[in-house]
Amino acid sequence: MTSAVLDALHAAVPRDSVVTDPDVVESYRHDRAMTISPGHPIALVRAGSTAEVRATLEVASRFGVPVVTRGAGTGLSGGSSAVDGCITLSTERMRAVRIDRAGMQAVVQPGLLNAELKAAARAEGLWYPPDPSSYEICSIGGNLATNAGGLCCVKYGVTTDYVLGLEVVLADGRTLRLGGSTVKNVAGYDLKRLFIGSEGTLGVITEATLALRPVPPVPTTIAATFPDAVRAGEAVAAITASLRPSALELMDAAAIDAVQRVTPMGFGSEVGALLIAQTDADPAEADVVAEHCRAAGAADVVVSDDEVEGELLMGARRRAITCVERLGAVLIEDVGVPVPRVPELIAAVADVAARRRTLVPVIGHAGDGNLHPLVTFDPTDHAARDRAEVAFDEIMDAALDLGGTVTGEHGIGSLKARQLGRQLGDDVMELTRTVKAALDPAGILNPGKWI
Ligand SMILES: Cc1cc2nc3c(=O)[nH]c(=O)nc-3n(C[C@H](O)[C@H](O)[C@H](O)COP(=O)(O)OP(=O)(O)OC[C@H]3O[C@@H](n4cnc5c(N)ncnc54)[C@H](O)[C@@H]3O)c2cc1C
Missing domain, CATH: 3.30.465.10 (Uridine Diphospho-n-acetylenolpyruvylglucosamine Reductase; domain 3)
Structure with a gap:
């Protein structure tokens, strides 16, 4: 059947859009959720137009072949990871x-x-x-x-x-x-x-x-260090209850350490957490943010109008996941809770990390109540992997217990499928399957992930 599918693809889309070279196909097989084992595609289609996407799906539909659509493959949940026997459909050439x-x-x-x-x-x-x-x-x-x-x-x-x-x-x-x-x-x-x-x-x-x-005005940046992450979480809750910063990001001590191994930022070991806030509204808002940080127990608060300085700090925060990935394999959480419950979520993550003897640096878009505890382990140590997997599930359970979600922005993919039913409940899962069946009755689109 594989050769019949390939013949049909070659007839349906320009020849150079269909790739079967194993080395090239391999490089499109997984996204950034490196703890997931992807399947083996039969071909990669690098579609150049809507017409080529349509033609590819018509072929896949005719033969009942799975299709995994792929953008840039930076997903952190295994969403664009291949499944066995699929066509990987890349949109990377469609860039108008x-x-x-x-x-x-x-x-x-x-x-x-x-x-x-x-x-x-x-x-x-x-x-x-x-x-x-x-x-x-x-x-x-x-x-x-x-x-x-x-x-x-x-x-x-x-x-x-x-x-x-x-x-x-x-x-x-x-x-x-x-x-x-x-x-x-x-x-x-x-x-x-x-x-x-x-x-x-x-x-x-x-x-x-x-x-x-x-284009918004250049923001003012507020950087506040705290003796521990829970107090930083309390500052987040207080800030968002009084105004809307244009960014409000958190890194705990383990995350700061991982970043400083790559890019030293001058933070000492006494720093338990760093909050980076920005405001692009009335400059007086920066003082309000700073005041909330001090009231929550910040040790040091710096306010800066310097765009370069602000971008340096935000850049370090953006690189945190890649820095933590240097420490070992990482199961990347994406839990979200109502913002006032951020301090409880931070405490719950610390509790899981201690009980499961697993390193879990925490970063996140704290102002949205969306944290990324990064469950880190040595991939060659089977016991450590088992503990990490339990920790991963327990952190999602903790978020759900706090009225939250197992994913705020990365999606379910293959990584969080187990918890989706608990969050949505039977009726919503059934309705979700009904919608899926109405639009994709043969179930060829990204099958076997979470639906
Ligand atoms: C260092 C790092 C930091 C990150 N930070 C963030 C962050 O701050 N916020 C955030 O939200 N995410 C973040 N991500 C995750 C990731 O970049 C996002 O999920 C992004 O939206 C995925 O885009 P992609 O093009 O790489 O999609 P892919 O990984 O290729 O695909 C993601 C999902 O979308 C589907 N898909 C892709 N294109 C299409 C299409 N045209 N039609 C239908 N389905 C499609 C795929 O099947 C898959 O399920 C981060 C990732 C990394 C590596």
């Missing part, structure tokens, strides 16, 4: 972008990198806000399919808040246009939202119309 200055919007193909959209908007004096830490390397299609968040989301919202319209190809090749290019649009169900965050399980996003904003 058109900026409508007057309408303050962009029409983009899914393979465009987030940073490329930001640059195109900037060239017209505009701004695309969603800013995952991976913005330089992740694609807009991946951002849409995971409803990516980021650092400025605490004030400016997440990917879905900027989506006006989508073009989507369904499993059987039908191509839909959902939403449009108007700011307001309530005609029918808001079906485009169904595809945002659907992780390649309902259709392939081939174009998006995205709202842009005016």
